[in-house]
Amino acid sequence: MKDVKARTVFVPPHRERGAVDARIAESGLRPTAQRSVVYGVLLDHAKEHPTADEIFIQAKTEKPEISMATVYNCLDALVKHHLVKQVHLDRAATRYCPNMEEHAHFLCETCGEVWDFEIAVKPRMSGFRVPSGFAVTQREVNMRGVCPACAEQEVVR
Amino acid sequence: MKDVKARTVFVPPHRERGAVDARIAESGLRPTAQRSVVYGVLLDHAKEHPTADEIFIQAKTEKPEISMATVYNCLDALVKHHLVKQVHLDRAATRYCPNMEEHAHFLCETCGEVWDFEIAVKPRMSGFRVPSGFAVTQREVNMRGVCPACAEQEVVR
DNA sequence: AACCTGAATTAGAATAATTCTAAATGTTAT
DNA sequence: ATAACATTTAGAATTATTCTAATTCAGGTT
Numbered sequence: 001m002k003d004v005k006a007r008t009v010f011v012p013p014h015r016e017r018g019a020v021d022a023r024i025a026e027s028g029l030r031p032t033a034q035r036s037v038v039y040g041v042l043l044d045h046a047k048e049h050p051t052a053d054e055i056f057i058q059a060k061t062e063k064p065e066i067s068m069a070t071v072y073n074c075l076d077a078l079v080k081h082h083l084v085k086q087v088h089l090d091r092a093a094t095r096y097c098p099n100m101e102e103h104a105h106f107l108c109e110t111c112g113e114v115w116d117f118e119i120a121v122k123p124r125m126s127g128f129r130v131p132s133g134f135a136v137t138q139r140e141v142n143m144r145g146v147c148p149a150c151a152e153q154e155v156v157r
Numbered sequence: 158m159k160d161v162k163a164r165t166v167f168v169p170p171h172r173e174r175g176a177v178d179a180r181i182a183e184s185g186l187r188p189t190a191q192r193s194v195v196y197g198v199l200l201d202h203a204k205e206h207p208t209a210d211e212i213f214i215q216a217k218t219e220k221p222e223i224s225m226a227t228v229y230n231c232l233d234a235l236v237k238h239h240l241v242k243q244v245h246l247d248r249a250a251t252r253y254c255p256n257m258e259e260h261a262h263f264l265c266e267t268c269g270e271v272w273d274f275e276i277a278v279k280p281r282m283s284g285f286r287v288p289s290g291f292a293v294t295q296r297e298v299n300m301r302g303v304c305p306a307c308a309e310q311e312v313v314r
Numbered sequence: 315a316a317c318c319t320g321a322a323t324t325a326g327a328a329t330a331a332t333t334c335t336a337a338a339t340g341t342t343a344t
Numbered sequence: 345a346t347a348a349c350a351t352t353t354a355g356a357a358t359t360a361t362t363c364t365a366a367t368t369c370a371g372g373t374t
Contacts, residue, residue, distance in 0.1 A: 030341085032351065052331080067353050072332070074352095088245055091361075093331060104285050106293070120286040128261045128298055129277045133305030136263070140299040141285060148290030187370085189322065209360080224324050229361070231322095248332075250360060318373075328363065339352070344345100 015040050027081035037063045038074040042084060042098050049087055049095040049114040087114065089142060104141035110150035117143070172197050184238035194220045195231040199241060199255050206244055206252040206271040244271065246299060261298035267307035274300070
């Protein structure tokens with residue numbers, strides 16, 4: 001393999017290879033170069049809740065040989081090892097989220113952006129009664145509406 | 158068009174064509190034969206939360222000329238007119254639900270069945286704090302786990 | 315009753331996201 | 345070094361859904 005190393009890639013200061021690899025290793029996964037890049041990209045773009053496609057494009061700037069299949073493989077592995085969550089909104093492409101705290105998602109129907117809403121104190125789904133006999137292992141809350149920026153726009157018009 | 162009328166189709170007693178058509182009309186849609194069949198099938202199988210495919214298969218027994226595209230068209234129309242909700246769980250095929258009361262969905266990860274969980278009294282998503290400035294128009298709650306029947310099975314084993 | 319217009323339906327092609335496959339490459343333990 | 349196994353890769357295959365263009369249908373006119 002010849003040295004195709006990209007010309008000086010910008011690595012944001014808050015993402016350190018070592019730390020990313022350590023987290024991957026802690027989860028029980030071997031920290032390969034690809035997993036490291038994929039997870040790193042996701043951590044850097046957590047706010048955007050990127051799709052596999054978007055992660056692929058970004059990962060390619062850091063590691064040009066990476067393939068789409070690998071991005072999917074890595075994401076699947078990260079999900080299985082509880083480092084990453086999938087976010088499903090309608091039938092749109094799956095988005096990925098490295099925030100493993102229990103939280104809700106809000107989709108702005110005007111601009112399409114996705115926001116994390118912290119969950120209030122109670123870990124129970126108060127408001128929703130779980131019939132006895134059902135064992136709930138996971139909860140998912142998605143909301144839709146208009147974000148502050150888009151609401152503003154509408155008023156101005 | 159020759160008379161292809163199917164040999165005696167069983168129409169469950171609790172679904173009356175008139176009532177179904179009336180609801181479609183009330184929603185502002187013209188109650189065509191296809192919409193009537195699609196909505197009727199969905200009402201009869203609400204518990205199963207069927208996919209477009211499953212609805213198509215069932216609808217075909219009542220109206221053999223119906224096409225998949227029409228099933229999608231009808232479902233889309235019903236969704237737009239607030240007679241039906243889409244249910245998205247993972248990236249699996251969209252399921253349809255004619256229960257328009259606000260409620261949560263529970264997916265049994267063992268048998269794959271989907272259940273409706275009624276919402277308790279409060280219409281607010283207590284437990285979830287919505288940051289000010291965000292206007293929420295829709296909420297969706299999905300839970301996963303094991304249903305009573307499957308839990309039983311596991312114990313027996 | 316034929317006629318017009320727009321809506322609805324249809325079959326089949328197209329698309330998009332994801333999964334699968336088989337070969338190549340990399341890694342770890344012997 | 346070598347075997348054994350995991351990971352990556354390109355590209356093909358799959359799946360659910362949407363699109364397209366032609367046809368049929370329904371309701372309101374002449």
